[in-house]
Amino acid sequence: MNVVPSGGVERLSGWGRTSPVWCSVSDVAGAEGVRSVVSAVGARGVVARGVGRSYGDAAQNSGGDVVRLTGDGIALDPESGVVRVDAGVTLDALLRVVVPKGWFVPVTPGTRFVTVGGAIAADVHGKNHHRDGSFGGSVRSMDVVLASGEQVTVSPSSDADLFWATVGGMGLTGVIVAASVQLIPVTSSRMLVSTRRFDGLDALMASMVERDAAFRYSVAWVDATVSGRRLGRGVVTWGEHASPTDLSGRAASDPLGYAPSQRIGVPGVVGSVGVVRRWNAAAFSEAWFRNAPVRRDGEVQSIPAFFHPLDGVANWNRVYGRRGFVQYQFVVPDESADTVRAVLERVVASRPADFLNVLKRFGPAGEGMLSFPMPGWTLTLDLPVVDGLNPLLHELDDLVLGAGGRVYLAKDAQTTPSMIAASYPRLNEWRTVRDRVDPNRVFHSDLARRLEL
Template structure:
């Protein structure tokens, strides 16, 4: 594959395996070659890191080219006094953890998988279990190097080219190609998390527990049984955590407090048959999972991977949804709409008969970050839903509910949102487009998602 001539074709999809497109691809090994891609071809392009966005945000059909950045993964410099790591955008979060956790550093913000790239994390201003305390990853990004449509490079930050910076973080790769990131890491004393798990009998109980215990912990998240109904609607396991100190550890753990070995339990080498994950199997699993923790209040000390990245222990876990794939729907609702809105959404999912095997609830802090950043102060719900008959109707209803209640859908997970609903959810779009028109007037950077949503200068 000639990095400067994207003529080879690959079939690509997001992590949800839908949609899939045939795209011309380039895979540069150095940043100079990345510039040559833009100079040697005047067709639209989109950068793609690890391919872990769920929908079509990092896809472009044969009318353009997809630039694979996975080989641009060098760590360039680290300042132990400030904790600032400078690295190329193709570095995966996993690689950062493997190098820096044993040295006493952790990511300041992390999603539920460590397989995303640094560039992708910045492009979608990722959030984690600590958003209620720390906000998104953009709060810890010191600088970004950006390759523009004209082939020039520019450094942007909160102080330098700030308008470009806030359009780039959360800009879904549509402002330019992120080539380098300076990220401030978090110091830690151990590679363990002091975890507390609480059972909530219903949605109101879950809200009360979040409110009561979040001030005491850096991290919080809940697994929610999206198929429980009646008096049990919204029953959950809430998990709170903080980085463990040496005093929290067992004598065995203290022998190597910063020892870090990523979990790997199994691989899924084939697609499960269509329909294995259905309303009945998921309801049975949820009931067993909820009943498994008998104590209402359980405290343990666990490794980083079990707390932050449980699904990463299974390679290719997306294959459990079958060849048709799945959609992850993630929304956030303002605080004043969260309770009633989540009740409505959970009821809509139950009525559809489309079961969500994974349902995650988190509380988010005040909106900050990029112009198209996802979070707002309130609650966010993420559902993994298999692609079956009736899915489009369900998603249309969910999108309308979220928009009516002043919320929004996360673009890193989206594959079905409509242009008018998208514009209603993201009121800063026009301000973002003004920056896009200045730095990319010919719309060189676009994606299948951007085309679907009508995003153009």
């Protein structure tokens, strides 16, 4: 049962819309505001929230407090490409400032509507993980308000333990209020893209093993509606930042021009009924596959088209209807690559209406104690909530755990404390740091309670 606190009460959920709860929400611009919420916090504690793009219950705190950061400071050093940025700034806002000046974020997830604070707290990964690692690896320092109200600046060389417990720490060590992040230089706002289509999973995965080293970015869409020989058929795209000489026409005259357009939205009425069903997931997947080129090189795409295709449709999460959906994302080590096939077989056999499935090869793990990536394969499946989904997800957990893998906290809505304890080998090290800075568990979220973090 949800306890309804007094104050600025809002019903919050993650992007999957699975477990909405009432929270007392404070919008604060910076450290002072955070401190005043933390000093008056009640028994249910407080957690930071960015823009709620984590899928499950990480950025909500049923019956307790939530602080949403609204600071919008962005200060770029145009020589070094280090940007000092308030934690509530979204990558969308940051890109609009830095791309025209020849800089790009070191890592972007599949949406640019995430905050810097959320990107650090989940240690997000992108299409360049095999080359550049995850977001935390580019954070030079960050300012964090602790449970005591004290503000500290931490970096890989100053209280490194707290720094790496906060990178990927899901908001449970303190509230990040600002960070300095190393950007990467670019000479254009366009991408040069290479595409290949494959009729089955083995050929698709082999192509990623073979070609990933030659490209900074790569990702695959795989079909989870077909079985047999065609299981896991899909489309791989690789990309690089284009240089001005790759461009023609209007793009060539303004190589760093960057102004993503406004978005169309999914109407509320769709949200109440949902439009994704088994038959249209299969039809969509078939059309997506057939429309992809078998082989295409040198295609010029915009940053939003390459990195953030879903951002073109606001509130697309409503298409799954009132019960919402779970995004199941796991990683398994290279030697357990067969688990990708085993999971797809299980999902196809149970036939949920699933069409957004992304496969990616990770490079080396970063240093975040609770960071998700490890070298190997990560598969992401969007599964609408239907009766019987939970037993399926627990079966998948068993497959993943047996393969030496784990699930991603920023996406999770259903796993168990034992799964997390068994698959995050540095959990106790992280707990030691968390207990040092927050012995009374001021920072709390529904995820933390559910998974007994």
